[in-house]
Amino acid sequence: MSAQDAPPIGEARTTAIPGxxxxxxxxxTSYRVLYITWRVLLYAVLTLVGATMLLPLLWMISxxxxxxxxxxxxxxxxxxxxxxxxxxxxxxxxxxxxxxxINSIKIAVFATVGALLSCSMAAFAFAxxxxxxxxxxxxxxxxTIMIPFHVTLIPLFKLYRDIGWLSTHLPLTVPFFxxxxxxIFLMRQFYLTIPQEMVEAARIDxxxxxxxxxxxxxxxxxxxxxxxxxxxxxxxxNNLMGPLIFLTKVETMTITLGLTLLTxxxxxxxxxxxxxxxxxILPIVVMFFIGQEHFIQGIARTGxxx
Amino acid sequence: MSAVTTPARGRVREFLGSxxxxxxxxxxxxxxxxxxxxxxxxxxxxxASLYYSFTRWNLLSTxxxxxxxxxxxxxxxDPLFWITIKNTGxxxxxxxxxxxxxxxxxxxxxxxxxxxxAVFRTIYFLPVVSSVVAISVLWLWLYQSDFGLVNxxxxxxxxxxxxxxxxxxxxxxxxxxxxxxxxxxxxxxxxIAGLQxxxxxxxxxxxxxxxxxxxxxxNITIPLLSPVTFFVLTLSVIxxxxxxxxxxxxxxxxxxxxxxxxxxxxxQQGFENFHMGYASAxxxxxFVIIVSLTLFQFWFQRRWVHYEL
Numbered sequence: 001m002s003a004q005d006a007p008p009i010g011e012a013r014t015t016a017i018p019g020x021x022x023x024x025x026x027x028x029t030s031y032r033v034l035y036i037t038w039r040v041l042l043y044a045v046l047t048l049v050g051a052t053m054l055l056p057l058l059w060m061i062s063x064x065x066x067x068x069x070x071x072x073x074x075x076x077x078x079x080x081x082x083x084x085x086x087x088x089x090x091x092x093x094x095x096x097x098x099x100x101x102i103n104s105i106k107i108a109v110f111a112t113v114g115a116l117l118s119c120s121m122a123a124f125a126f127a128x129x130x131x132x133x134x135x136x137x138x139x140x141x142x143x144t145i146m147i148p149f150h151v152t153l154i155p156l157f158k159l160y161r162d163i164g165w166l167s168t169h170l171p172l173t174v175p176f177f178x179x180x181x182x183x184i185f186l187m188r189q190f191y192l193t194i195p196q197e198m199v200e201a202a203r204i205d206x207x208x209x210x211x212x213x214x215x216x217x218x219x220x221x222x223x224x225x226x227x228x229x230x231x232x233x234x235x236x237x238n239n240l241m242g243p244l245i246f247l248t249k250v251e252t253m254t255i256t257l258g259l260t261l262l263t264x265x266x267x268x269x270x271x272x273x274x275x276x277x278x279x280x281i282l283p284i285v286v287m288f289f290i291g292q293e294h295f296i297q298g299i300a301r302t303g304x305x306x
Numbered sequence: 307m308s309a310v311t312t313p314a315r316g317r318v319r320e321f322l323g324s325x326x327x328x329x330x331x332x333x334x335x336x337x338x339x340x341x342x343x344x345x346x347x348x349x350x351x352x353x354a355s356l357y358y359s360f361t362r363w364n365l366l367s368t369x370x371x372x373x374x375x376x377x378x379x380x381x382x383x384d385p386l387f388w389i390t391i392k393n394t395g396x397x398x399x400x401x402x403x404x405x406x407x408x409x410x411x412x413x414x415x416x417x418x419x420x421x422x423x424a425v426f427r428t429i430y431f432l433p434v435v436s437s438v439v440a441i442s443v444l445w446l447w448l449y450q451s452d453f454g455l456v457n458x459x460x461x462x463x464x465x466x467x468x469x470x471x472x473x474x475x476x477x478x479x480x481x482x483x484x485x486x487x488x489x490x491x492x493x494x495x496x497x498i499a500g501l502q503x504x505x506x507x508x509x510x511x512x513x514x515x516x517x518x519x520x521x522x523x524x525n526i527t528i529p530l531l532s533p534v535t536f537f538v539l540t541l542s543v544i545x546x547x548x549x550x551x552x553x554x555x556x557x558x559x560x561x562x563x564x565x566x567x568x569x570x571x572x573x574q575q576g577f578e579n580f581h582m583g584y585a586s587a588x589x590x591x592x593f594v595i596i597v598s599l600t601l602f603q604f605w606f607q608r609r610w611v612h613y614e615l
Contacts, residue, residue: 118340151355177339178342260443277443299492
């Protein structure tokens with residue numbers, strides 16, 4: 001990451017680099033000095049911010065592999081030799097982290113499947129069909145994005161208690177089968193990019209709208225489904241408030257909730273706490289690396305058209 | 307659809323038999339789950355919550371109507387309520403403007419033709435995918451007074467360390483710094499997409515007119531990016547008013563209520579003290595704050611958001 005990475009001036013002129021084209025007519029040498037300084041500065045800032053983002057996460061991993069005595073060493077030691085891999089199995093002795101992982105996966109998978117089904121259906125109706133009340137209903141759905149989850153929390157808690165859903169995973173999965181405002185909005189944005197002619201042609205061939213939905217729009221909107229799937233999975237995995245209120249038995253808890261429990265119960269065993277944090281974000285980070293493009297596209301798309 | 311022959315029913319049957327009618331029936335089938343969800347999981351709880359906010363209720367008894375008592379107590383007799391409002395306001399003002407400006411500047415930097423864009427973007431994005439809980443647990447350790455990395459860094463630069471999370475002065479700034487770090491990547495991605503949506507012609511035309519980099523930034527980039535900035539600001543405000551997990555994991559609202567937020571207080575009143583009526587009133591106050599700020603932003607945007615040059 002140095003000035004050598006800078007493209008030649010000819011290339012720079014076609015980009016939006018401030019001052020690049022304007023300066024080109026002045027002497028090439030002075031421009032080149034200015035340009036190289038700018039590039040060096042740019043890379044320096046980006047690298048500094050990158051280090052700020054990355055180092056804490058590396059410190060999490062580093063701490064998770066230390067002996068208890070090494071954790072409180074000053075100046076801090078980054079690499080422990082040999083790495084204490086045993087901290088990870090030890091975690092499973094302190095709290096049932098295997099159950100936490102299974103619970104989190106189960107809840108996130110069901111929530112994701114539910115959101116994909118319900119949102120893709122409803123979004124199709126809002127994107128491509130005409131029916132009385134369409135705009136009003138869609139506006140109401142969008143407006144619910146403003147409602148804080150906490151306004152519905154107490155009545156939902158009462159409802160789930162009355163029907164015996166507390167300390168089960170149903171409150172964290174079933175609602176997703178009934179649509180989410182964000183998911184419907186996201187899928188609608190994707191559907192709007194599919195040409196209307198495909199609908200017309202399929203109608204002439206005698207397809208019903210529901211057939212058009214699952215034969216044409218579902219297969220064509222795989223990137224949209226992937227985006228929504230990743231978002232829902234992530235949101236479910238990282239949720240604290242829901243599990244904290246609805247799951248009271250330890251064996252039903254999620255990994256995120258389990259991590260708060262570990263932090264309270266481990267009495268300052270930082271190497272264990274950080275090992276717990278690593279385990280809780282590892283599946284998500286792996287998923288992020290696999291589905292990165294969908295993720296970034298999804299944010300960009302909802303953000304821009306919003 | 308039973309055989310009813312009143313004129314109105316007749317028109318409905320005629321509509322349902324037509325092409326438009328069949329389309330509507332199919333549409334209602336597709337949105338049926340969503341409508342049910344809207345009624346059961348959103349509308350009813352929102353209304354029930356409003357009712358509970360006018361009652362005294364400990365979850366075991368039946369709710370007892372007491373009109374505006376909860377609201378009166380909140381607004382006039384409960385100093386803790388105003389402390390949580392102040393703390394939440396502090397958090398929102400601390401995270402939203404700084405987070406938005408930093409994200410915008412970094413997005414502009416990343417949008418220059420540079421190498422390793424994907425690498426930078428991925429690194430900036432790693433904190434975003436991690437849960438607030440995991441991040442809070444990590445920063446709890448980073449902020450640790452004697453052995454934490456933050457104070458170690460400060461000491462190596464010649465400063466004195468701070469007792470971050472156990473200090474009334476520094477606990478909230480500590481949470482603010484961490485939250486900006488956590489959410490930066492998300493807004494960067496939105497801003498990059500916005501920057502890429504600005505047509506290059508504008509910049510080329512400005513260059514022909516002899517505009518310098520600064521003028522282009524002020525007269526083209528900022529106005530054309532304003533719809534995106536508006537979106538980022540609106541969502542950030544909605545989200546940051548609901549801050550909870552950071553305080554729950556790192557400080558339990560302390561020291562001396564210095565980080566007790568509205569939602570944290572709601573959680574305590576509702577699910578630790580079982581003052582469900584009072585907690586419902588708190589939820590409604592939060593709701594009203596968020597809706598009014600959002601509506602205000604939508605009204606105010608006419609003064610600064612440009613949809614074209």
